[in-house]
Amino acid sequence: MAIYIYNTLSGKKEPLIFVRGKPLRLFVCGPTVYDDSHIGHARTYLVFDAFVKYLRSQRKRVFYLQNITDIDDKIIARAQEEGTTPKAIARKFTLSYFRDMKSLNVTAVDIYAPATEYIPEVTEQVQTLLKKGYAYEIAGDGIYFDVSKFEEYGKLSRRTIEQAEDAISRVDESVSKRNKGDFALWKFTRDSGEPGWLSDLGLGRPGWHIEDTAIAFKHFGPQYDLHGGAVDLKFPHHEAEIAQAEALSGRKPFVKIWMHTGFLTVHGRKMAKSLKNYITIAEYLKKYPAQALRLLVLLNHYRTPVNYTEKLAIDSEKSWGSILEFMAKLDMLRRHRKLTGRSQRRDAAHFVDAFHKALEDDFNTPKALAAIFDFMASLQPKIWELNPKSAEAVYGALKSALKSLGFELLFPKIPAKIAVLAKAREQYRKNKQFTHSDELRLKINALGYVVEDTPVGPFLWPSKS
Ligand SMILES: [Zn+2]
Numbered sequence: 001m002a003i004y005i006y007n008t009l010s011g012k013k014e015p016l017i018f019v020r021g022k023p024l025r026l027f028v029c030g031p032t033v034y035d036d037s038h039i040g041h042a043r044t045y046l047v048f049d050a051f052v053k054y055l056r057s058q059r060k061r062v063f064y065l066q067n068i069t070d071i072d073d074k075i076i077a078r079a080q081e082e083g084t085t086p087k088a089i090a091r092k093f094t095l096s097y098f099r100d101m102k103s104l105n106v107t108a109v110d111i112y113a114p115a116t117e118y119i120p121e122v123t124e125q126v127q128t129l130l131k132k133g134y135a136y137e138i139a140g141d142g143i144y145f146d147v148s149k150f151e152e153y154g155k156l157s158r159r160t161i162e163q164a165e166d167a168i169s170r171v172d173e174s175v176s177k178r179n180k181g182d183f184a185l186w187k188f189t190r191d192s193g194e195p196g197w198l199s200d201l202g203l204g205r206p207g208w209h210i211e212d213t214a215i216a217f218k219h220f221g222p223q224y225d226l227h228g229g230a231v232d233l234k235f236p237h238h239e240a241e242i243a244q245a246e247a248l249s250g251r252k253p254f255v256k257i258w259m260h261t262g263f264l265t266v267h268g269r270k271m272a273k274s275l276k277n278y279i280t281i282a283e284y285l286k287k288y289p290a291q292a293l294r295l296l297v298l299l300n301h302y303r304t305p306v307n308y309t310e311k312l313a314i315d316s317e318k319s320w321g322s323i324l325e326f327m328a329k330l331d332m333l334r335r336h337r338k339l340t341g342r343s344q345r346r347d348a349a350h351f352v353d354a355f356h357k358a359l360e361d362d363f364n365t366p367k368a369l370a371a372i373f374d375f376m377a378s379l380q381p382k383i384w385e386l387n388p389k390s391a392e393a394v395y396g397a398l399k400s401a402l403k404s405l406g407f408e409l410l411f412p413k414i415p416a417k418i419a420v421l422a423k424a425r426e427q428y429r430k431n432k433q434f435t436h437s438d439e440l441r442l443k444i445n446a447l448g449y450v451v452e453d454t455p456v457g458p459f460l461w462p463s464k465s
């Protein structure tokens with residue numbers, strides 16, 4: 001089956017094309033490392049992590065490249081605030097980003113490419129754009145891309161050059177530009193506090209957009225398969241990338257499919273420190289498990305906006321707990337050798353089919369997860385009637401589905417003390433000493449665990465999971 005993805009460039013769902021022996025080349029815009037990453041960033045990186053893991057689980061090869069913007073005006077400003085160097089700031093927050101990604105089990109990226117390691121590639125591209133007449137220099141200021149020279153400017157975001165003029169960032173500001181929408185390719189170093197690289201262009205630093213094309217050309221060449229990122233990068237960032245790349249190579253399209261993730265708001269508003277609704281990944285993880293955030297993210301289609309609320313976080317944690325509990329029961333059953341009962345193989349096959357169909361249609365994770373929850377709900381009332389073989393089949397199908405989206409089944413450890421109490425209680429029950437067994441049940445409850453009596457023995461689970 002082909003896997004379809006909505007292409008922002010064409011406005012249509014298009015099949016991913018896999019060429020035998022070659023990986024699908026994916027570039028995703030990484031963080032600008034001037035601050036800790038928040039849960040909005042987490043959304044984008046979790047989506048692409050799950051997406052790539054899913055493709056790989058289907059034996060598709062993917063080369064996943066992500067840049068790290070480690071030189072930027074925001075980094076310079078933060079360094080000045082803190083009385084340190086931009087390099088120290090970039091290093092600190094790159095490490096913070098890696099820590100966060102590790103905590104979230106975001107592990108699918110093949111290469112992280114920091115912009116500052118690609119300065120020769122950047123300057124070479126800027127030289128070429130100057131030579132081809134797409135770029136011009138403003139003395140003492142910088143080198144700019146002339147958007148009026150690139151006829152198709154605006155084709156991704158469907159904006160005209162005039163509409164493009166309102167959305168430029170600070171690095172692109174200059175009164176001497178030819179067009180208001182022109183953006184900086186190279187910014188000359190003007191004072192000693194600014195970092196600069198000596199090159200044929202003069203002492204300076206790269207603009208934001210050119211780093212992505214320099215990194216992509218280096219690893220993928222002038223054309224590749226898939227570019228991902230948050231929807232707010234569509235303009236001007238991705239538009240500028242297309243202009244630079246297609247002007248450089250003369251080949252179209254630079255990228256076949258553009259895949260954009262939707263916004264994440266917190267209690268209905270865009271995250272901002274001044275609004276006190278800014279939640280970093282580390283803050284989230286102090287309260288909730290990482291897998292619950294993955295679930296929260298994937299319960300929404302990647303293109304739709306997500307409104308994060310405390311209730312949503314709590315609900316997702318509960319839902320993840322219910323998946324884990326269900327899987328732990330199946331795990332207990334499949335290890336039990338004596339039981340016989342009905343076989344559920346056919347049900348599992350039906351579920352697997354629904355799960356993949358959803359993901360093949362524009363990576364519809366909410367629909368795929370609904371297939372998981374529906375399947376669980378259909379088995380729940382008769383779960384203890386499953387024979388080990390059926391339990392094994394169901395467990396295997398659910399585990400590989402969850403794993404294909406990057407979920408990990410880490411069951412809570414039941415302390416030895418609780419297990420001992422449960423065993424003693426079993427003995428009392430067998431001897432029909434119910435007062436004693438009830439006492440032990442209460443004791444187990446008081447220690448934060450519940451015990452469920454099943455045909456295969458007592459099932460223990462934390463009461464708050
Ligand atoms: Zn980017």
